[in-house]
Amino acid sequence: MNNILNSRIVLTGVGLTSPIGNDLETYRKSLLEGRSGVRLTDVRHMGELPAGVCDFEATKYQNRKELRIGTRAGSIGVFCAHEALAHAGLEMDALEPSRVGVYVGTTEHGNVETENEIHNLSQYDNDVRFWSHHHNPRTIANNPAGEITVNLGITGPHYAIGAACAAGNAGIIQGVQMLRLGEVDLALAGGVSESIHTFGIFAGFRSQNALAKHDDPAQASRPFDKDRNGIVVSEGGCLYVLERLDDALARGASILAEVAGYCMNSDGTDYVLPNPIRQGECIRDALKKASMKPSEVDLVSSHATSTPQGDVQECDALRKAFGDDEVLVNNTKSFIGHAMGAAGALELAGNLPSFVDGVVHPTINVTSLDPACDLPGLVLNEPKATDGIDVILNNSFGMLGINSVLVLKKFQC
């Protein structure tokens, strides 16, 4: 117990849904084949827009009544939680439910449900007698995590972690911390996004001149490309099973990766604009916590969202953090768009198989590289075989200047 604060924490299972696959194997295959999952979807008041849409079997773990009462974010969370436990070789019945914690990162929650209710109310002359009694349980900030506990009978702590688009990493970091505090013995942690179902997100980005547009939706998300013009909003989810290493070894678990270090910090400067100095500090501090030098990182999973300014600033942050050390850099949003609260966790998942196969999936849709984004290690358009990937650094940044960086290493006893 004395050493619990220094426990090594490992990932032993992952459950996900993404626009290009609903399990790690399919998702990874799509990334290596260069297959985009962005397509047109109908957005209320706005018509068809490019978006990342998930197509998972929601009734696999919920009945139709649960789906009617709950939220899309909750449903994504329930699916990912079940899949993560199964992937880890665990069954809920065999776990002590009070020792399981659920930590779900979200960029936002409640917009979808509130917009739906306001739309419903407008059909009844704005008579609030027609406002649903389901509104409050649907919109409380802990909803996605809470729905997971209700569905699985988990009685340990749960909450959603509001961390803008840094939330996926933030959920994982919270899981790590709760395991090290001894508050739980197993954490289901990551992030979810239901954001394609709220027109407000799309309209907000459009008003900010930050919503992607392209004749071919599959090419709309193009980080680092000269012709990038904004974000493709996506839904998705990714939850990991996190355990203390000793527990994982004791039950003979397969270990996907070890959490080597992490950092979260704040820009403290602007509502929207990122701050490459703070991002660089976040990267450096995460490496410091991992007791690693920048030169030990093999691959950076970048956050770049395909906005003209943000991508350049992340590249600046990477130059500041890595200096002359060449590190491979890729980007998952070029395939699936910006999965918001799920982004950090999903983008990490697609890279974890690199620990096994040594292959780095590319950034697609780069037909004309922006010179301001010309990092030496960018993996563009085609996968890159390497001698081996041992360390991955996963960036995830969000509005109000919230930065999160995770460092994962290949597990070695």
Next chain:
Amino acid sequence: MDNEKIKQIVLDIIAEIAPDEDLSDVKPDQRLRDQLDLDSMDFLDIVMELRKQHGIEVPEDDYMKLESLDSCAEYLLPKFPQQAV
């Protein structure tokens, strides 16, 4: 409008709010909650759908009168507009 039509209206609403339930053998004289997996939130949904679909208001004090299909019919029949007959 008659009792049988009202019972069907209520069953149709239950089919919407509890889509996993088998409604083929609901006994009209027995409590709905004894036969189906319905909770208090579901009854609020029934009340909401009566309001939305039929313009019928069920005050909270009268919720007990919706406990079975027979009691629903007896209670709701006078509330349906006569022109709907």
